[in-house]
Amino acid sequence: MSYKVKLFLLLTSALIGVGIVFYLFHLSEEITHYQNKFIRRYPQHVAQEIYQADLVYNSFYFAGVANGKIYLGNYTAPLQILALDSTLQKRTTHKITLTEKDLPFASPQIRVQGKHFFVFEGIAPYVFKGNIRDWKASLKINSGYYFSQLKPMDSVTMAVRYLTPKSGESLLGTLNLSDISKVAYGDHLLQKQFDGIFDTDGSLHFNKELNRIVYVYRYRNEYIVSDPFLQLAYRGNTIDTVSTAQVNLVQKKNSTLKTFAEPPLVVNKTSATAGNLLYINSALPGLYEDENIWKIASIIDVYDLTDASYRSSFPVYDINNKKMKSMLVSGHFLYALIGNNIVCYELIEHLSQNKAASSYTKTN
Amino acid sequence: MKFSLRKNIISIICYLYVFMLVYAATSKLLDFENFKIQLGQSPLLSSFADWITILVPVTEYIIASLLLIPKFRFIGLFTSYLLMVLFTAYIYIILNYSAFVPCSCGGILEKMTWNQHLVFNIIFIFLAAFAILLTTEHPLLFKRKTVKL
Numbered sequence: 001m002s003y004k005v006k007l008f009l010l011l012t013s014a015l016i017g018v019g020i021v022f023y024l025f026h027l028s029e030e031i032t033h034y035q036n037k038f039i040r041r042y043p044q045h046v047a048q049e050i051y052q053a054d055l056v057y058n059s060f061y062f063a064g065v066a067n068g069k070i071y072l073g074n075y076t077a078p079l080q081i082l083a084l085d086s087t088l089q090k091r092t093t094h095k096i097t098l099t100e101k102d103l104p105f106a107s108p109q110i111r112v113q114g115k116h117f118f119v120f121e122g123i124a125p126y127v128f129k130g131n132i133r134d135w136k137a138s139l140k141i142n143s144g145y146y147f148s149q150l151k152p153m154d155s156v157t158m159a160v161r162y163l164t165p166k167s168g169e170s171l172l173g174t175l176n177l178s179d180i181s182k183v184a185y186g187d188h189l190l191q192k193q194f195d196g197i198f199d200t201d202g203s204l205h206f207n208k209e210l211n212r213i214v215y216v217y218r219y220r221n222e223y224i225v226s227d228p229f230l231q232l233a234y235r236g237n238t239i240d241t242v243s244t245a246q247v248n249l250v251q252k253k254n255s256t257l258k259t260f261a262e263p264p265l266v267v268n269k270t271s272a273t274a275g276n277l278l279y280i281n282s283a284l285p286g287l288y289e290d291e292n293i294w295k296i297a298s299i300i301d302v303y304d305l306t307d308a309s310y311r312s313s314f315p316v317y318d319i320n321n322k323k324m325k326s327m328l329v330s331g332h333f334l335y336a337l338i339g340n341n342i343v344c345y346e347l348i349e350h351l352s353q354n355k356a357a358s359s360y361t362k363t364n
Numbered sequence: 365m366k367f368s369l370r371k372n373i374i375s376i377i378c379y380l381y382v383f384m385l386v387y388a389a390t391s392k393l394l395d396f397e398n399f400k401i402q403l404g405q406s407p408l409l410s411s412f413a414d415w416i417t418i419l420v421p422v423t424e425y426i427i428a429s430l431l432l433i434p435k436f437r438f439i440g441l442f443t444s445y446l447l448m449v450l451f452t453a454y455i456y457i458i459l460n461y462s463a464f465v466p467c468s469c470g471g472i473l474e475k476m477t478w479n480q481h482l483v484f485n486i487i488f489i490f491l492a493a494f495a496i497l498l499t500t501e502h503p504l505l506f507k508r509k510t511v512k513l
Contacts, residue, residue, distance in 0.1 A: 003497060006497055009442075010445065010496065013442075013445075013449070014445075014446075014449045017449045017450045018450075018453040021453040022457065025407075025461065025462070027411070028407065028409065028412065029407070032410060032411060039410045039411065039413070041405070041410065044465075287404060288403065288404020288410070288413055289404065290401055350463070353464060354463060356460060356462060356463055357462060357464060358459060358460050358461075
């Protein structure tokens with residue numbers, strides 16, 4: 001073989017090789033984001049803890065975030081609200097006063113939305129509304145279907161998960177506090193697989209920036225995105241492979257109650273949404289993952305709601321061997337309740353993985 | 365260039381490659397589980413990690429043995445060259461196009477940054493190309509021609 005032939009062979013084969021690698025790269029990106037077969041991507045340093053505070057008690061839940069403050073309700077002191085500044089250092093406790101006091105109160109919950117707050121209990125049912133200036137609330141709703149979850153969409157409309165009378169099946173809907181007749185139900189949104197109660201269980205969210213109701217199923221790899229009028233936008237899938245709820249129930253003897261025959265397979269534990277993104281704390285390790293991370297952290301998967309794609313995953317670390325209970329995302333900050341503690345993670349834009357990493361290092 | 369000198373240079377390059385390939389393949393197999401996790405975390409390969417984890421070390425061993433058998437040395441050099449070109453293109457893409465830069469490779473290469481790795485690879489590509497151009501022995505593929513000549 002002459003030099004010329006050899007050189008030609010070397011160059012053409014190199015070109016073809018480079019072409020193949022580029023093609024594989026595009027194919028792999030496409031698969032990861034749009035047809036993911038349960039392979040997570042863990043970019044480094046996209047979520048870093050920046051603040052942590054001890055709340056002394058573990059009975060807090062997120063009531064909302066507004067006006068630069070994080071509001072926490074307390075299950076054991078239902079009419080108290082704890083406001084934290086965004087650095088988790090300054091704390092103020094507010095006492096809520098209700099105008100009507102003769103309702104069957106059992107475990108009221110609080111949601112804060114903008115300048116307003118709501119006190120509700122789905123199995124009474126009732127909804128109070130008030131202003132956070134004086135923390136006084138008056139009764140707005142005292143009738144209708146029972147409900148099990150409520151998320152304010154604005155100062156008068158709420159996204160609600162109702163319980164269908166008699167069957168007890170879950171039903172997504174909305175509630176208007178100023179006009180009771182404007183109740184709406186989205187019968188087609190939740191899809192029953194066997195009992196309509198456990199199989200449709202999940203968590204309800206409202207995404208302000210996109211103006212969308214988001215519902216994440218607990219026992220299957222699906223989330224539902226709908227507009228505020230309960231018109232389905234699309235059904236998205238999480239990256240795991242559990243498409244049918246794996247829940248086995250048995251009827252108790254001499255009772256109408258049902259109970260788990262075996263521990264159910266939880267797919268999506270808790271979730272949150274903000275901006276274009278949906279954050280889901282998954283319960284299932286994927287392929288080629290280091291199992292150890294699951295022992296010391298909760299894994300959050302990030303999805304883009306604008307195109308239903310998977311973006312990336314990151315860990316939220318346990319504190320004193322306690323796993324994260326719930327989370328709330330606001331802007332670039334993720335707040336999580338872990339045991340008696342609350343932590344704040346700063347989220348870097350890079351977690352959406354839609355730009356080359358080199359473009360970040362170049363701008364820094 | 366003297367024939368013996370040429371031969372020696374080619375031999376040295378071949379042995380360098382054999383050493384590197386055997387080392388790379390063995391270190392992968394010794395820590396196979398970890399290698400699988402690392403490939404699963406690779407931006408380009410994660411979706412194909414299943415078969416690539418086997419394919420890569422096996423290919424490395426095959427190429428190393430090709431380089432050791434004089435008859436197949438030319439093919440060995442050529443495939444080593446190709447492998448390095450593919451690997452270099454991979455690193456280049458990671459550094460410039462990927463949203464996700466994974467940790468690192470295994471073994472001694474673990475200590476290298478991606479940029480150092482890129483330089484290391486390019487040196488090896490040139491070594492292989494150089495050896496291929498120096499080869500005057502007629503490779504197996506063209507044996508029939510040799511007989512005619």
